[in-house]
Amino acid sequence: MTDGEFGGAFRDVTGDPFDDALALANGTAPARLRSGAADGPYGARGTGPFAAGGNPGPGDAAGPHHPTGPESRRARPAGAPRPPAGHPATPWPAARETAGRAVPEPPEPGTAALGDALGRTLAAALTALTDLPSFDTSAMDGWAVSGPGPWRVARPAEEDAEPGPAAGILAGHATTEALPDGHAIPIATGARIPPGATAVLRSEHGEVLDLPDGRARLYAPRPVPPGQDIRPRGQECRRGDHLLPAGAVVTPAVLGLAAAAGYDELSVYPRPTVEVLVLGDELLREGLPEDGRIRDALGPMLAPWLRELGAEAAAPRHLADDADTLYEAVAGSTADLVVTTGGTASGPVDHVHPTLRRLGAELLVDGVAVRPGHPMLLARLAPRRHLVGLPGNPLAAVSGLLTLAEPLLRSLAARRPAAPYRAPLAAAVHGHPHDTRLVPVAYRDDERHGLVATPLHFHGPAMLRGIAAADAMAVIPPNGAEYGAEVELLELPWPASWSAGWAAPGAPYDAAAPSGGPA
Ligand SMILES: Nc1nc2c(c(=O)[nH]1)N[C@H]1C(S)=C(S)[C@@H](COP(=O)(O)OP(=O)(O)OC[C@H]3O[C@@H](n4cnc5c(N)ncnc54)[C@H](O)[C@@H]3O)O[C@H]1N2
Numbered sequence: 001m002t003d004g005e006f007g008g009a010f011r012d013v014t015g016d017p018f019d020d021a022l023a024l025a026n027g028t029a030p031a032r033l034r035s036g037a038a039d040g041p042y043g044a045r046g047t048g049p050f051a052a053g054g055n056p057g058p059g060d061a062a063g064p065h066h067p068t069g070p071e072s073r074r075a076r077p078a079g080a081p082r083p084p085a086g087h088p089a090t091p092w093p094a095a096r097e098t099a100g101r102a103v104p105e106p107p108e109p110g111t112a113a114l115g116d117a118l119g120r121t122l123a124a125a126l127t128a129l130t131d132l133p134s135f136d137t138s139a140m141d142g143w144a145v146s147g148p149g150p151w152r153v154a155r156p157a158e159e160d161a162e163p164g165p166a167a168g169i170l171a172g173h174a175t176t177e178a179l180p181d182g183h184a185i186p187i188a189t190g191a192r193i194p195p196g197a198t199a200v201l202r203s204e205h206g207e208v209l210d211l212p213d214g215r216a217r218l219y220a221p222r223p224v225p226p227g228q229d230i231r232p233r234g235q236e237c238r239r240g241d242h243l244l245p246a247g248a249v250v251t252p253a254v255l256g257l258a259a260a261a262g263y264d265e266l267s268v269y270p271r272p273t274v275e276v277l278v279l280g281d282e283l284l285r286e287g288l289p290e291d292g293r294i295r296d297a298l299g300p301m302l303a304p305w306l307r308e309l310g311a312e313a314a315a316p317r318h319l320a321d322d323a324d325t326l327y328e329a330v331a332g333s334t335a336d337l338v339v340t341t342g343g344t345a346s347g348p349v350d351h352v353h354p355t356l357r358r359l360g361a362e363l364l365v366d367g368v369a370v371r372p373g374h375p376m377l378l379a380r381l382a383p384r385r386h387l388v389g390l391p392g393n394p395l396a397a398v399s400g401l402l403t404l405a406e407p408l409l410r411s412l413a414a415r416r417p418a419a420p421y422r423a424p425l426a427a428a429v430h431g432h433p434h435d436t437r438l439v440p441v442a443y444r445d446d447e448r449h450g451l452v453a454t455p456l457h458f459h460g461p462a463m464l465r466g467i468a469a470a471d472a473m474a475v476i477p478p479n480g481a482e483y484g485a486e487v488e489l490l491e492l493p494w495p496a497s498w499s500a501g502w503a504a505p506g507a508p509y510d511a512a513a514p515s516g517g518p519a
């Protein structure tokens with residue numbers, strides 16, 4: 001991590017406990033402790049927060065993916081010529097919009113068996129193929145009764161005189177015999193109501209008394225209104241009723257509804273296919289980090305995350321830091337989207353840009369004014385095939401996933417954009433002078449504001465500890481947001497409540513008291 005990466009976010013650290021905690025969490029001392037930062041071990045770094053290594057922002061000379069700080073493993077060797085002046089980074093909202101529009105039309109729809117439709121988008125409205133329920137149904141175990149009571153209970157001859165409903169009409173068994181007025185027959189929940197029945201009396205509400213003539217009579221403590229505990233045919237829908245519009249995502253509940261409504265297969269859009277290429281010779285796939293090598297955190301994270309976004313993602317491929325290997329992997333891929341991790345900067349083994357040039361790819365987004373993740377990129381390999389280059393720092397990669405891959409996959413899967421969601425911040429968050437910040441937050445109930453987004457610690461570009469406890473990423477506009485300010489939230493594709501325990505007040509991930517705003 002560089003001071004630039006951190007300093008922009010907390011440019012005027014004032015000794016506030018929240019900022020200090022975050023500074024420590026991110027391995028960067030608060031301003032008052034680092035007065036000598038400009039003369040660090042690698043020499044003069046300038047005094048501005050982005051003087052070294054950071055994205056200088058639109059209009060500044062160095063581009064976002066031209067690292068100049070010496071901490072970078074891939075930084076230019078000392079004395080190497082500075083990279084040429086770069087273009088301004090794409091503003092964050094524009095980058096998302098470009099990614100969302102990269103694919104002009106939805107793909108060709110097809111049909112899928114119910115078992116293979118989960119997570120896909122309906123290409124046609126779901127209309128009921130049957131009435132639901134498809135017959136008048138008993139809502140309770142008890143007796144189907146006809147007219148006012150008491151009722152003669154129809155019992156099979158071999159039945160003993162045990163009180164309560166005996167075998168009668170069971171679910172899945174139909175009777176066409178009409179129930180005469182003044183008669184009752186035991187019936188199970190879900191069984192078809194016999195013709196002539198006017199209501200159902202629950203088993204716990206009726207009493208069967210044996211008469212001297214050997215017959216049984218059913219009594220109810222109070223009158224039974226007609227229709228009681230009968231689910232009439234078509235109560236939920238009539239055949240042909242519109243149940244869901246085209247464009248709805250097939251969730252487990254949609255699968256259940258479709259099956260109930262008579263479907264064996266659905267008209268859906270195909271899942272976009274994604275190939276994940278993990279770059280970096282320093283990455284280990286098992287065991288503990290050693291000898292300067294670290295565990296690959298992105299391979300295990302990205303494929304399942306992409307699947308949650310509706311994509312079909314195979315296990316990631318790990319590639320050596322070698323230009324030809326990367327070229328061959330991208331050129332040979334047939335996936336709708338190739339996602340690379342690492343190698344987006346301009347160090348000696350950062351091969352993503354040169355590979356894209358060699359492939360003749362069109363760079364749609366090359367650097368985004370967002371922290372973390374500013375070196376992310378989006379390129380068109382062919383009219384409907386794209387590459388998203390995620391930066392290697394793990395939280396920066398998440399930022400790229402949410403900024404570029406998510407909107408692109410949404411249009412490839414013909415999913416509708418999520419309705420924008422906003423909530424007030426539970427603590428002030430300092431902003432970058434030019435760039436948007438994405439900060440992991442957890443939802444919490446607040447006496448004053450209701451549901452609030454609490455910024456989490458451990459949100460440095462190389463850290464996953466914050467996002468792993470988060471419900472969403474808060475979009476912090478340039479210059480920051482005050483306590484209570486409503487900010488846009490990028491929700492994560494899993495239930496928010498999963499992190500609730502982690503983010504409970506007083507838990508280790510709890511942010512310090514709100515700062516910078518009215519209490
Ligand atoms: N002089 C400068 N250096 C850097 C700048 C800069 O502006 N000037 N930008 C920094 C930023 S911001 C980022 S982000 C990274 C982007 O670098 P790359 O996309 O080329 O990524 P790498 O150099 O390959 O890796 C960066 C970092 O992340 C670690 N990494 C990579 N892959 C994984 C993985 N699968 N799992 C866990 N960690 C991973 C890698 O070891 C490096 O530590 O550049 C900065 N440098």
Ligand code: MOO
Binds near residue numbers: 373391397462
């Ligand atoms: O801060 Mo970098 O932007 O880690 O992506």
